[in-house]
Amino acid sequence: MTDATAAGPPDEGQLPAGTPPGFRSGFACFVGRPNAGKSTLTNALVGSKIAIASSKPQTTRHAIRGIVHRPDAQLVLIDTPGLHKPRTLLGERLNDLVRGTWTEVDVVGVCLPANEKIGPGDTYLVGEIAKLPKQPRLIAVATKSDLVRPERMAQHLLAIQGLEQTLGIAWSSIVPVSATAGEQLDVLADEIVALLPEGPMLYPDGEITDEPEVTLVAELIREAALEGVRDELPHSITVEVEEMGLREGRPENKPLLDVYASMIVERDSQKGIIIGHRGSRLKEIGAAARQQIEALLGTPVYLDLKVKVLKEWQRNAKHLNRLGF
Structure with missing residues (x-):
């Protein structure tokens, strides 16, 4: 994985042969309260689903x-x-991960949903970024623009602008967007790119993520599991892919990817909820996850899905280390 802190561009005269003049490269992240539209916006700009999105708060864990x-x-x-x-x-x-990322990136896009008033959580978040010793460039992103009328958007943009004086920051730009409707995504991308340093490509052309496939598969299973579960369950669910690989002996034109995975919860009662009556819920999760995995990897999938109980795994350092947190 490329280290953002080590990815600064070389001097212009040292750019690799073939790099277009004025080519820019760098790192940006979107921040915001839970459900501010960060993952949906990331997927829309990348043009492919690399981050899971859910109506449940605190869905993103990596x-x-x-x-x-x-x-x-x-x-x-x-x-x-x-x-x-x-x-x-x-x-x-997870909070440590967020703060660590802020120190690595060139640009931070603060997602402030247009259908919600700016609240204490937003001002706290921006205030924390303002305290960083090395300040990234800041862009305000008024997400979910398709959900509000123009008058409401105008009020929202004024409130965003008002944060400059309140918090002692300076927005490089303020951009209303709708990731779901595809509105103003090109404008936002242009604004971010303009703030990046000149430098060479950091990843091979055509690569859309450096995340291992096994991690993306685990996340897609967790996304399927989050749909329709009770409010207390999302934080208790994680997924571990125990084995994944192409089945041997299959013709080249008819590959089949075998995935053996476990959904891990903290209590026996949660296991029952995930499995559902006579396994109905587990079958729904498996079908939805398999469809998403096949779309991501472009290969037919056999998914073997189990549910395990690992008591209080969120509070146990040993369990968290084993699960990759």
Whole structure:
């Protein structure tokens, strides 16, 4: 994985042969309260689903990098968890991940949903970024623009502008967008790219993420599991892919990817909820996840899905280390 802190561009005279004059490359991340639209926006800009999105808060648990390729630039977007008040050791580690990412990137896009008023959580978040010793460039992103009328958007943009004086910051730009409707995504990409340093490509052309396939598969299974579950369950679910590989002996034109995975919860009662009556819920999760995995990898999938109980895994350092947190 490329280290953002070590990815600064060389001197202009040292750029690799074939790099277009004025080519820019660098790192950006979107931050915001849970459900501010960060993952949906990242996917829309990358043009492919590399980060899971859910209506459940605190869905994102990894810093996943998505790569935007342009003739004039390569933009690496880091999708991070939402900063939140931690209740577990996992929550503390996720917050540390977010703050660490802020120190690595060239640009931070602050997502402020247009259909919600700017609240204490937003001002706290921006205030924390303002305290960083090395300030990234800041862009305000008014997400979910398709959900509000023009009058409401005008009020929202004025409120965003007002944060400059309140918090002592300076927005490089303020951009309303709708990731779901595809509105103003090109404008936002142009604004971010303009703030990146000149430098060479950081990843091979055509690569959309540096995240291992096994991690993306685990995330797609977790996304399927999150749909329709009770409010207390999302934080208790994680997924571990135990084995993944192409089945031997299959014709080249008829490959089949075998995936053996376990959904891990904290209590027996949660296991029952995930399995459902006579396994109905587990079958739904498996079908939805398999469809998403096949779309991502372009290969038919056999998915063997189990449910395991690992008591209080979110609070246990040993369990968190084993699960990759």
